[in-house]
Amino acid sequence: MKFLYRIFILLFLLNIDLLVAQENSYGNAHYDPTPNESQFNSYKNYTRNNGLLSNRITCITQDKLGYLWFGSNKGLTRFDGSDFKNFTKKNGISANYISALASNNDSLFIGSPNSFSIRRNNSFKFIENKKILCVSPIKKTVFIGTDKGIYRLAEGFLAPLRTNFQIDLNQVNDIQFDGKNYWIATNKALWKIDYLRNPKSINRIETGNFTSILLLKDKTIASTLNSGIKIVHHKKVSTISISTSNIKGIRKVGNQYWAFSTSDGIEVLNNNFTFNRKINKYNTFKTNAITDIFEDSQHNIWIATLYNGVFKFKDTTNGKNFIPSISFENIEVLHQPIDSISFNGYDKVFELPSHKNHLAFSYKAVDINNPKNIVYRYKLNGDYSPWSDKSSVNLANLQAGEYTFSVQSKVSNQQESDPIHFQFYIDKPLYQKAWFKWLLGAFLLLIIGFFIFLYVKKLQDKNEEKIKQLQIENHLLTLEQKALQLQMNPHFVFNVLNGIKALGNAGKVDDLNKTISKFSSLLRSVLNTSRKDDVSLAEEIKTLENYVSLEQQMSHNPFTYTINTKLSLDTEEIMIPPMLVQPFVENSIKHGIKSIKNGEITINFFDYKNFLHCEIIDNGIGIFYSQKEKKKKDHASLALKVTKERIKNLGSETSINFTELKENREVLGTKVWFKIPLKTDF
Structure with a gap:
């Protein structure tokens, strides 16, 4: 069994x-x-x-x-x-x-x-x-x-x-x-x-x-x-x-x-x-x-x-009635995949900036029974490409505009699938946009207008500057003319000439020669510097010495004077407007020490922080008392006024001060101080 x-x-x-x-x-x-x-x-x-x-x-x-x-x-x-x-x-x-x-x-x-x-x-x-x-x-x-x-x-x-x-x-x-x-x-x-x-x-x-x-x-x-x-x-x-x-x-x-x-x-x-x-x-x-x-x-x-x-x-029909659907597997923009690839329809437009104009599409249709017999074709706004077994395409350097990428598949000679679509829009570059062109045009016009405005303003400022400069120069010329006219007191010249005459009558030949020499030197100095804008400090001091010496000879009351220089430069290298100190010295002689015995005048020159400083000190009756004694429009007052304006016009940082010297309420004299920009000949 x-x-x-x-x-x-x-x-x-x-x-x-x-x-x-x-x-x-x-x-x-x-x-x-x-x-x-x-x-x-x-x-x-x-x-x-x-x-x-x-x-x-x-x-x-x-x-x-x-x-x-x-x-x-x-x-x-x-x-x-x-x-x-x-x-x-x-x-x-x-x-x-x-x-x-x-x-x-x-x-x-x-x-x-x-x-x-x-x-x-x-x-x-x-x-x-x-x-x-x-x-x-x-x-x-x-x-x-x-x-x-x-x-x-x-x-x-x-x-x-x-x-x-x-x-x-x-x-x-x-x-x-x-x-x-x-x-x-x-x-x-x-x-x-x-x-x-x-x-x-x-x-x-x-x-x-x-x-x-x-x-x-x-x-x-x-x-x-x-x-x-x-x-x-x-x-x-x-x-x-x-x-x-x-x-x-x-x-x-x-x-x-x-x-x-x-x-x-x-x-x-x-x-x-x-x-x-x-x-x-x-x-x-x-x-x-x-x-x-x-x-x-x-x-x-x-x-x-x-x-x-x-x-x-296996299905025994060999898939004769099967039409595989097609889908996007991946869509890349500049080699970076986008977030979603479900774009089977015209319900979405993918917007891209102008520089992202390189797209790559991968698509796929699956036929389990005939995987090697699938072919594809695509189009971008235009006609379809020839059928191919290639399932991807790269689209580089696309121009700005709206696009629709479509692709479909089929198996051998069977009916093709329904196409799928991907709509995208590439924006225009900034420089091609109408609003940018209008904005750029307006901006250029604004810039051109701005530069025209600056140019016109510059011309106006330049013209105004020239006008101001001309006004200053004209004022300076006027002042210089007044200064030249007032540099020598006619009364002083008359006294000097009378003194010379008296010395001649008295037979004092030596004194006569010295006086004439000093007076001629003073006149030569005044005439030489009258046409110059600046002279050396050495020339100015020499002119002052001649002037004061002559005043000593003409004065009824004897007085002494001292000129001190404490400078970092040589007096020959320092430049100063001519006859700038003489009016202050003259004022001290005529009004400060005129009525006192043993008068003293000290003139100091020194430089500090790129400025030339000058002090005129006397032991006279004081500035306030002397002003009461002066006539309203005498020579000295007008000369001082002109000299003050000359100093102020030498620069914005110039200054001038008049001080009455006192001790225990007793007037000891007057001090005049001014500073002007230090100017050299090199």
């Missing part, structure tokens, strides 16, 4: 080998939503040898573009039908072990036994540390099943949803929404709830360890770990008993239902939930450890296994 049993087993295995030998052949029949025998025998196995990160595949999903994503115990793998691209913690994902995957719009949600993260715009973002069992994007909310109840994705964190303590404290394996109510599969029961946030109606449908939920039009199908398949119809629960244990989930494939297990392979049920066949290591695969089943947009069936990678049952 044992011998016959062994022969039967041997014949059965030989039959399986014949079936497996046909694994690389593909049928050409039209698509039948129910997989047939030829499809079971026509599959392809992808493992690490083909590019997967690991042979232990945990979950499968497909994104909006058409990429397939495989989660494994070592990371995440993306597949376009030809090439694999792997992502691990080194590439940015939060954990290598992937327990759940879901895709919605441009986002991929990734769950692991200890974290949750999102991939969006070609980058991964870690959200929170949780043990994730399932991810369910429903309407505009992403719900996450964990080992401790349900969470929803909020702004950068997972927010817990408090529904029922029997749900909140247990592991949630699946969440589905039928349009009115939420169905929740936990390890303790199957639940039906009206709202996940603040629920009003909570119904426990059946107890048990439920692993997945499948929603039909009027039925809810739920798989249990070891209690068969539950069908909920009009509030009644019926059980479909199957031989498969450790059921991981159930999927609808065509018109059949495939229950898969991590230990017993796949059990296929007909549309009426009757047994159809088994798919396991004895008749098809090399393993019974199935972790997920996924039907892609081209009706290919993907089987994830625990140790043997992933198996693909």
Whole structure:
């Protein structure tokens, strides 16, 4: 009996080998939503040898573009039908072990036994540390099943949803929404709830360890770990008993239902939930450890296994009716990616400054069955380019203006996809903008007007300066003329000449000669300096000495004089206006010491801080008393007035002072002091 049993087993295995030998052949029949025998025998196995990160595949999903994503115990793998691209913690994902995957719009949600993260715009973002069992994007909310109840994705964190303590404290394996109510599969029961946030109606449908939920039009199908398949119809629960244990989930494939297990392979049920066949290591695969089943947009069936990678049952239509959609993978401006790449429409214009006129577009269409037969064409405001397999384009040095970049794809000679568009606007450079030109013109006119104003003002100031200078020069000439006219007192000349006559009559030849010599020297000095603006201090002192000596001879009361110089320069090097000191000395002689005996006059010259200082000191009756004795318009008063004006016109910092010297209220004399800028002949 044992011998016959062994022969039967041997014949059965030989039959399986014949079936497996046909694994690389593909049928050409039209698509039948129910997989047939030829499809079971026509599959392809992808493992690490083909590019997967690991042979232990945990979950499968497909994104909006058409990429397939495989989660494994070592990371995440993306597949376009030809090439694999792997992502691990080194590439940015939060954990290598992937327990759940879901895709919605441009986002991929990734769950692991200890974290949750999102991939969006070609980058991964870690959200929170949780043990994730399932991810369910429903309407505009992403719900996450964990080992401790349900969470929803909020702004950068997972927010817990408090529904029922029997749900909140247990592991949630699946969440589905039928349009009115939420169905929740936990390890303790199957639940039906009206709202996940603040629920009003909570119904426990059946107890048990439920692993997945499948929603039909009027039925809810739920798989249990070891209690068969539950069908909920009009509030009644019926059980479909199957031989498969450790059921991981159930999927609808065509018109059949495939229950898969991590230990017993796949059990296929007909549309009426009757047994159809088994798919396991004895008749098809090399393993019974199935972790997920996924039907892609081209009706290919993907089987994830625990140790043997992933198996693909190919769609027998060869995708003849499939038109892959196209999307932008990346858009760069000056080699920097923009924040969002969802621009499938004319509802947004991307504005760029003038210097950012270099754009690069990367786009992709995915056809899992014909990955190498996709071609693209694009246009920028004009006509389309020729079809090409190149999926990127660089647009450099674009001129200012509004642009619409359009691109579409097709597979071989099939119908092309709908085009996608990206509108952008490059602003004009600042110097080309109308307002800038007007502003620049106004600014230039303002500058020109300003310079014209400055030029006119400069001319006016120059003219005014010339007028003032001419006025000063005219005034100085007038003063000089007055000074020349008043340099020699006619009365003094008359007295000197009478004195000379008297000396001649008296026969005092020697005194006569000395007087005539001094007088001629004084007259020569006055005549020589009358045409000069400046003379040396030595000449001025010599003229003063001649003048005072003659006054001594003519005076009825004898007096003495002293001229002192305390200078840092030689008197020959210092220049001074001619006859500037003589009027003050004359005033001292005629009014200060005229009526006293033993009169004394001291004249001091010294320099200090670039100024020449002069002091005329006498021991006469004092300035105030002498002023009472003087006539209002005598020669000395007018000479002093003119001399004061001459000094003031020599500079803004010149000064002159008259001081009456006193001691114990007794008048001791007068001091005249003035300073003028120190001027040299070098």
